[in-house]
Amino acid sequence: xxxxxxxxxxxxxxxxxxxxxxxxxxxxxxxxxxxxxxxxxxxxxxxxxxxxxxxxxxxxxxxxxxxxxxxxxxxxxxxxxxxxxxxxxxxxxxxxxxxxxxxxxxxxxxxxxxxxxxxxxxxxxxxxxxxxxxxxxxxxxxxxxxxxxxxxxxxxxxxxxxxxxxxxxxxxxxxxxxxxxxxxxxxxxxxxxxxxxxxxxxxxxxxxxxx
Numbered sequence: 001x002x003x004x005x006x007x008x009x010x011x012x013x014x015x016x017x018x019x020x021x022x023x024x025x026x027x028x029x030x031x032x033x034x035x036x037x038x039x040x041x042x043x044x045x046x047x048x049x050x051x052x053x054x055x056x057x058x059x060x061x062x063x064x065x066x067x068x069x070x071x072x073x074x075x076x077x078x079x080x081x082x083x084x085x086x087x088x089x090x091x092x093x094x095x096x097x098x099x100x101x102x103x104x105x106x107x108x109x110x111x112x113x114x115x116x117x118x119x120x121x122x123x124x125x126x127x128x129x130x131x132x133x134x135x136x137x138x139x140x141x142x143x144x145x146x147x148x149x150x151x152x153x154x155x156x157x158x159x160x161x162x163x164x165x166x167x168x169x170x171x172x173x174x175x176x177x178x179x180x181x182x183x184x185x186x187x188x189x190x191x192x193x194x195x196x197x198x199x200x201x202x203x204x205x206x207x208x209x210x211x
Contacts, residue, residue: 031043031115
């Protein structure tokens with residue numbers, strides 16, 4: 001792709017970012033543990049669609065609006081924090097409910113489409129992701145690139161593909177761990193722990209400042 005440089009460094013940067021625990025990783029692992037690999041794949045697909053949204057938003061100026069407008073940034077981050085709290089509440093209810101047998105848990109799993117939607121909303125409603133794209137990707141675009149928007153989209157889609165492959169590998173590893181003997185108490189602890197983590201991430205997002 002003309003107009004970009006240091007792709008090996010870019011790939012290494014993307015790997016480090018994907019391997020750093022955060023909201024997307026927590027959602028992917030949690031969904032796989034609770035409902036199996038199909039739900040994990042659904043969440044990964046939704047997260048990747050959210051990244052595609054952020055790629056085009058940043059390429060065509062929406063991320064710049066979030067960076068420039070305190071009101072827009074605050075509105076989006078509060079929506080994202082509210083959604084994280086909503087998910088935390090659902091996980092807390094599951095954690096406080098008597099454990100169900102693995103077959104029941106599988107039967108009550110969210111639909112594939114709902115998993116995709118959850119993953120998309122979690123990613124798309126995080127304005128820090130948009131600002132991250134705006135801050136990182138231009139560093140790998142040549143100053144004299146003939147088509148800067150095309151170069152930006154190319155790097156954004158690279159990020160999506162590489163991140164998606166990493167997340168699918170994470171789903172596979174988590175699915176293997178899920179085959180260990182079922183223990184209802186462990187499941188309840190995971191749900192309660194996930195509720196606490198998502199509540200913490202919601203508060204951190206709500207308090208986030210523009211940089």
